[in-house]
Amino acid sequence: MTDGTNRILDEFARMVTDAAGAAQGVRREFENLFRSQTERLLHSMDLVQREDFEAVREMAIKAREENVELARRIEALEARLAAREAAGTAEKPAGGRSRK
Structure with a gap:
């Protein structure tokens, strides 16, 4: 058994x-x-792969920083231009005509 x-x-x-x-x-x-x-x-x-997303993100951060820097430079140039124009109008002859 x-x-x-x-x-x-x-x-x-x-x-x-x-x-x-x-x-x-x-x-x-x-x-x-x-x-x-x-x-x-x-x-x-x-969907985008993580590596691609990170690369584009870094590019966007860099572009944003460059835009801020360019905006600062433009403001500085505009201020210089405004100062020159203000100095130029102060030196205009009494006749109202400017020399070029």
């Missing part, structure tokens, strides 16, 4: 082992399917 019981237990152990292997195979299949569907969804959403 012990041979019969051992055979049954061996068969049961083999079935459990096969079931565990099949479950792992199903798990791998599901992971692959999930990964491919996720990649397809992300690709269809037209």
